[in-house]
Amino acid sequence: MHVNVKLFANLLTHVADAKVGVPFPVDLSDGATVGDLIRLLKLPADQIKVTFVNGRSRSDDWRLESGDEIGIFPPIGGG
Amino acid sequence: MWFIRINMSDRTYRVEPAPETYKNFGGRGMTSSVVADEVPPLSHPLGPNNKLVFSPGIVTGTAAPTSARVSVGGKSPLTGGIKEANAGTSWARDLAVMQVKALVVEGQPKDQSKSWGVKVTWDAAAGKPKVEFFDATQFEDQDLYQVFPQVYKQFGDQISIAGYGNAGQRNYANSGVVFNDESKRPSRYAGRGGLGAVMGSKRLKFILIDDKGAPGVPVADKALFEQGRKKMTDALMKHDITKPKGALNSYGTAVLINIMNEAGGLPTRNFTAGRFEGAAKIAGEAIFEGNKQRLGKELYNHACSPGCIIQCSNTWHAADGKEIASCVEYESDWALGANCGIDNLDDIAEMVRLCNAYGLDTIEAGATIAVAMQAGVIPFGDSKGAINLLHEMGKGTPMGRILGSGTATAGKVLGVTHVPTVKGQAMPAYEPRAVKGIGITYATTTMGADHTAGYTIAPEILGVSGKQDPLSPEGKAALSRAFQATTAFVDSSGHCLFIAFAILDIASGFEGMVEEANGVLGTHWSNDDVVALGASILKKERAFNEAAGIGKAADRVPEFMKTEPLPPHNQVFDVPDSALDSVFGEL
Numbered sequence: 001m002h003v004n005v006k007l008f009a010n011l012l013t014h015v016a017d018a019k020v021g022v023p024f025p026v027d028l029s030d031g032a033t034v035g036d037l038i039r040l041l042k043l044p045a046d047q048i049k050v051t052f053v054n055g056r057s058r059s060d061d062w063r064l065e066s067g068d069e070i071g072i073f074p075p076i077g078g079g
Numbered sequence: 080m081w082f083i084r085i086n087m088s089d090r091t092y093r094v095e096p097a098p099e100t101y102k103n104f105g106g107r108g109m110t111s112s113v114v115a116d117e118v119p120p121l122s123h124p125l126g127p128n129n130k131l132v133f134s135p136g137i138v139t140g141t142a143a144p145t146s147a148r149v150s151v152g153g154k155s156p157l158t159g160g161i162k163e164a165n166a167g168t169s170w171a172r173d174l175a176v177m178q179v180k181a182l183v184v185e186g187q188p189k190d191q192s193k194s195w196g197v198k199v200t201w202d203a204a205a206g207k208p209k210v211e212f213f214d215a216t217q218f219e220d221q222d223l224y225q226v227f228p229q230v231y232k233q234f235g236d237q238i239s240i241a242g243y244g245n246a247g248q249r250n251y252a253n254s255g256v257v258f259n260d261e262s263k264r265p266s267r268y269a270g271r272g273g274l275g276a277v278m279g280s281k282r283l284k285f286i287l288i289d290d291k292g293a294p295g296v297p298v299a300d301k302a303l304f305e306q307g308r309k310k311m312t313d314a315l316m317k318h319d320i321t322k323p324k325g326a327l328n329s330y331g332t333a334v335l336i337n338i339m340n341e342a343g344g345l346p347t348r349n350f351t352a353g354r355f356e357g358a359a360k361i362a363g364e365a366i367f368e369g370n371k372q373r374l375g376k377e378l379y380n381h382a383c384s385p386g387c388i389i390q391c392s393n394t395w396h397a398a399d400g401k402e403i404a405s406c407v408e409y410e411s412d413w414a415l416g417a418n419c420g421i422d423n424l425d426d427i428a429e430m431v432r433l434c435n436a437y438g439l440d441t442i443e444a445g446a447t448i449a450v451a452m453q454a455g456v457i458p459f460g461d462s463k464g465a466i467n468l469l470h471e472m473g474k475g476t477p478m479g480r481i482l483g484s485g486t487a488t489a490g491k492v493l494g495v496t497h498v499p500t501v502k503g504q505a506m507p508a509y510e511p512r513a514v515k516g517i518g519i520t521y522a523t524t525t526m527g528a529d530h531t532a533g534y535t536i537a538p539e540i541l542g543v544s545g546k547q548d549p550l551s552p553e554g555k556a557a558l559s560r561a562f563q564a565t566t567a568f569v570d571s572s573g574h575c576l577f578i579a580f581a582i583l584d585i586a587s588g589f590e591g592m593v594e595e596a597n598g599v600l601g602t603h604w605s606n607d608d609v610v611a612l613g614a615s616i617l618k619k620e621r622a623f624n625e626a627a628g629i630g631k632a633a634d635r636v637p638e639f640m641k642t643e644p645l646p647p648h649n650q651v652f653d654v655p656d657s658a659l660d661s662v663f664g665e666l
Contacts, residue, residue: 008337009330009364020368021337021359049319049542055343055647057546071341075319077541077580078332078363078391078409079531 001028001066003037008073014043028064035060037070049075080180080297081207085197087281088127088186092197092210097180103600105137107163108571108616109181110152114161115619117183120626124156124273125250125280127187133174133241133286134182136573138595140175140296141304144312146573147172147384149241149258155272157252157443157485158502158527160624164269167384167575168258170239173290175573177201177208178297188282194219194248196285198234201293208293215284219248222436222473223257223265231263234287240265241286244438245473247275251483252503253443253472254279257435260383260392266405267383270440271529272504273485296599304598307591311578314588315388318581320543323388327577328380330363331393332409335508336417337362342540342549343647344513345413346506348420348459349449350499353513353645357422361412363393369424370396381405389577395428404432410530413508414445419452420459427462430469437473439483444469446486446505454493499640502527502633511636511652512645514539516547516555518652523634523662524563525620531576533562537583544583550650556658560666567613572596614666621663634659 004023012018028037034051038060050057052071053064064070080097104112110132122128132152139146149171155162174182177199188195196215199208218226223244230240239259246254254275255268298304315321326334339345340358347355359365370378373396382390383406394405407428415430416422434441448465451457456478457464471479481492486505490498499506504527511518516535524532535558537543547558569576572592582588593609596602604612624630640652 006341008341009326009334012364020362020364047319050338050540052341055341056550057342057540057542057548071337073338073341074326075542076326076330076334076338077320077537077543077577078327078335079534079536079577 003068006071011074032064034062047074080178083182085184086186087188090212094207106150106571109134110150110163111616111620114152115623118154120623124154129154131184131277135171135175138599139573140172143308143595145387145575148573151256151269151274153277156276157273158504160627160629161620162272164271166258166267166269168267169385170241170258172385173239173288176290176293176295194282194284198287200289203292224436227265239288243275243278246438247279249475250276252485253440253483254438255440266435275438298599299601300598303594307594310587310591314581314585320580321389327389327391330367331380331391333412334363335409344510345417346510347417349453353510355417360422361416403428407431410508411441414442418445418449421462423462433469442507443485443505447482447489450486450490450495454495497639504528512650514549515552516558519555519559522636522659525624533559535562543580552654556661560662564610564613567616568609
């Protein structure tokens with residue numbers, strides 16, 4: 001299945017040519033989870049704070065579906 | 080410890096020992112107590128009976144990190160209720176090291192054609208501060224970026240400055256109190272609620288401080304203070320959000336643009352959608368990358384005030400490398416960007432500069448321009464038109480005066496029903512329909528819509544202090560109440576609220592904050608005590624508002640948020656009134 005992934009802040013440095021806010025397609029096997037996606041992209045798990053799937057925050061064991069939009073964030077704050 | 084009272088009716092002043100009953104107060108706890116005790120709740124905010132109160136926090140002026148905050152309080156011309164707004168600036172430290180617990184500006188000159196300044200210095204012979212008045216009329220009606228260098232030239236580079244701009248001079252309900260940053264810019268604002276106009280109505284253009292010879296802040300228990308300072312420092316240095324080259328230092332507060340957009344909670348085009356297609360172009364990452372391209376090197380952020388570890392203030396540079404503005408905060412970036420449908424960072428930064436130049440609150444200004452866009456004054460996305468409207472506000476044209484009256488008033492005048500305010504104050508950069516807890520804070524805080532009053536975004540969006548579903552109203556009244564009470568203490572401590580990211584996750588950091596305060600004051604407060612103290616401050620503020628005619632009925636979000644679903648989640652604000660009433664009902 002295909003999902004579209006966006007990376008933010010310092011996570012951008014872990015995927016070549018990733019641009020902020022611009023989704024890139026990723027092929028995953030059926031039934032893959034958020035955690036599987038993070039491992040496939042070789043993102044540092046300890047630097048990931050919040051993962052959104054279609055605008056909702058989801059945990060690592062959330063099962064993805066084809067066409068999902070995923071946004072992955074490190075710890076950030078502001079106000 | 081001293082109280083300075085400046086009477087603008089006859090231009091006299093008194094330096095008195097701080098009242099015994101106020102000895103443990105600071106920051107918001109102090110300003111709200113003085114306002115509650117001394118300002119008649121039904122007085123006109125711009126009349127002689129209102130007072131403007133400045134108070135550094137409990138640990139401000141000490142070696143406690145990230146603690147150079149000053150609270151400014153009074154009755155708000157925007158909300159009609161009590162107001163506390165705070166800023167980080169060397170001015171806060173300079174007032175604190177003169178051992179001044181509060182500086183209270185009272186009265187009003189009959190002759191409104193002249194403006195005055197005061198200079199506060201340390202009188203070594205008398206062992207207390209002294210005040211001199213000077214004519215400041217010549218500094219009125221000018222861009223503050225032109226005024227500040229003149230003031231430094233006349234009074235010396237070592238001073239710190241508090242004042243107001245054209246907005247305050249013209250009694251706009253949208254007007255902040257301006258302070259200098261570390262590079263002498265007029266850029267640090269106690270922005271919300273129109274306190275610039277309270278200062279303007281008293282015709283006190285400047286309060287300058289020269290702290291030469293000042294004795295410093297007395298610390299009752301140095302060992303305890305040092306223990307607390309170390310715990311706080313360790314927490315700030317360790318937490319991913321607050322540490323050097325961490326999220327705030329690298330990307331600034333505008334790093335929130337993308338995550339709020341992803342969560343569907345970034346108010347867009349006057350709160351008609353929760354996502355903005357231009358979000359990535361105006362986000363903190365775009366500011367970092369844009370500066371890198373234009374300057375040829377990475378630019379990390381700077382401190383707004385002395386002694387800050389977090390250092391989150393950015394600067395945006397033009398294509399030729401020249402500075403356009405500092406600081407493009409998340410709130411300003413959103414208000415003047417996404418909320419107006421504008422995705423041009425150069426123009427957003429120019430608007431930030433103009434708000435600083437004219438003395439306007441960026442949140443209120445952006446929300447008001449968006450309402451004017453909804454009314455068809457200019458189209459959404461018209462950044463040059465928005466820049467022009469800010470000039471109209473600064474210059475005081477009829478349209479500018481309408482917009483300077485704030486979002487609620489401008490909405491009425493322009494015939495707009497879709498007006499995102501609570502108690503007359505514009506909502507900040509989080510959509511209540513997509514983040515229910517922050518909507519409860521907006522609705523119930525004594526301040527009018529204010530995210531800082533109870534920042535439930537931390538657990539609802541950022542995963543700080545646990546994780547909660549932003550779309551669910553369940554348990555959010557209690558969450559908002561707890562955040563509001565804790566915040567009232569943090570706002571009294573003198574620390575920047577951003578320490579909360581570290582100390583909510585790192586328990587020893589919270590202990591450190593309490594130990595610092597106990598060390599300075601010689602108190603024996605527990606963690607629970609300081610939250611209870613925060614709650615007592617909220618109760619004082621609430622009682623003032625009720626006496627001013629602002630009760631439960633004002634603790635509501637605008638009707639359209641309960642009836643119009645917000646894309647992309649297509650949710651309405653479904654928090655029952657009983658839950659809103661329980662925030663203070665069960666305090």
